[in-house]
Amino acid sequence: MTAEPRAEIHVHLEGTASPLLAREMAARHGVDISGLVRGQTYGWQGFGGFLAAYDLIAALFRSEEDYRRLALDYLTRLSSDGALYCEIFISPDHAREAGLSPEAYLSGIESGVAEAQERTGIACRLIVVGVRHLGPAAVEGAARFAARSGHGLVTGFGLAGDERAHRPRDFARAFDMAREAGLGLTAHAGEFAGASAVAETLDALKVSRLGHGVRAIEDPALVRRLAQEGVTLEVCPGSNLSLGVYPSLEAHPLRALHEAGVRLTVNSDDPPFFGTDLAREYALARKAGFTAPERLALTRNAIEAAFVDEETRRRLLERLMLRAISLGAPGTSD
Ligand SMILES: [Zn+2]
Numbered sequence: 001m002t003a004e005p006r007a008e009i010h011v012h013l014e015g016t017a018s019p020l021l022a023r024e025m026a027a028r029h030g031v032d033i034s035g036l037v038r039g040q041t042y043g044w045q046g047f048g049g050f051l052a053a054y055d056l057i058a059a060l061f062r063s064e065e066d067y068r069r070l071a072l073d074y075l076t077r078l079s080s081d082g083a084l085y086c087e088i089f090i091s092p093d094h095a096r097e098a099g100l101s102p103e104a105y106l107s108g109i110e111s112g113v114a115e116a117q118e119r120t121g122i123a124c125r126l127i128v129v130g131v132r133h134l135g136p137a138a139v140e141g142a143a144r145f146a147a148r149s150g151h152g153l154v155t156g157f158g159l160a161g162d163e164r165a166h167r168p169r170d171f172a173r174a175f176d177m178a179r180e181a182g183l184g185l186t187a188h189a190g191e192f193a194g195a196s197a198v199a200e201t202l203d204a205l206k207v208s209r210l211g212h213g214v215r216a217i218e219d220p221a222l223v224r225r226l227a228q229e230g231v232t233l234e235v236c237p238g239s240n241l242s243l244g245v246y247p248s249l250e251a252h253p254l255r256a257l258h259e260a261g262v263r264l265t266v267n268s269d270d271p272p273f274f275g276t277d278l279a280r281e282y283a284l285a286r287k288a289g290f291t292a293p294e295r296l297a298l299t300r301n302a303i304e305a306a307f308v309d310e311e312t313r314r315r316l317l318e319r320l321m322l323r324a325i326s327l328g329a330p331g332t333s334d
Helices: 019-029 046-058 064-082 093-097 102-121 136-148 168-180 193-204 214-218 219-228 237-242 254-259 278-287 292-304 310-326
Strands: 006-009 083-090 123-131 154-162 184-189 209-212 233-234 263-264
Touching: 006 278, 019 064, 019 310, 046 154, 064 083, 064 102, 064 123, 064 292, 083 102, 083 154, 083 292, 083 310, 093 123, 102 123, 123 136, 136 154, 136 168, 136 219, 154 168, 154 209, 168 184, 168 193, 184 193, 184 278, 193 209, 193 214, 193 219, 214 219, 214 233, 214 254, 233 292, 237 278, 254 263, 263 278, 263 292, 278 292
Parallel strands: 006 083, 083 123, 123 154, 154 184, 184 209, 209 233, 233 263
Antiparallel strands: none
């Protein structure tokens, strides 16, 4: 394998569905998605269009077996893109909408993950997310599910959905429950809302990572805080460009945050919806000025911030080092 070693800690399961797999599911359910598919990606316009497209594709996955296929399909592709490790956001609320119990949903995903690991060696953990715009009670329900899942693969809890709905502190109870259950914590913040939302999320939810977090750049004191506290940002440059959070890669703060000492990772978020994949995200980092050793550090940051036990982390870091060495002269070429 010649791909640089990669890792991803911010991707939404339903958002990984390839048009190929989605077409197969659509045909089975008699749904027409031909208006959405553009080759290997989906076409949509504006944030509302993206959400509608996402919901339509997500609704095609309805059974335990569908979710096994979805997880297996994505992790297999990701591994062939050079990834050693992946954390996937899963949403029991989405499963319910598709008419599936959260338990069956998780069981299907778990089978897909196990099969992918066996076939390719990729390691994977799951982060249960609450959907913010469904309100604090729904998010607490998701936290409760995550806390009692008792599944070794569920190691984190997070907050996704529309960042403009509710205040971070409204979700403090959900995060307290997840923390008490020993889960790692992350929350989407600083994508559609500005720097103050990032600060408030850190204060109220005490997360070790932030989904996106890029708009922290609007407050230099907050950027210093992120660097000092070692908060890891799950940056998704392709997603940000696609949704118009920034008009161009030149305007994107990836490089500036790195230079300010903030711990960064790059991630694909909802890859076929944004015409991206993990390899492209690393390519965007390269275009933004990240050298080969700096890109390797992005992968190391992801593993260091991963919601895994310390023995797994040690093994992943070892694999990363071996892969870097096998590429030859690690960190010296670009
Ligand atoms: Zn996301």
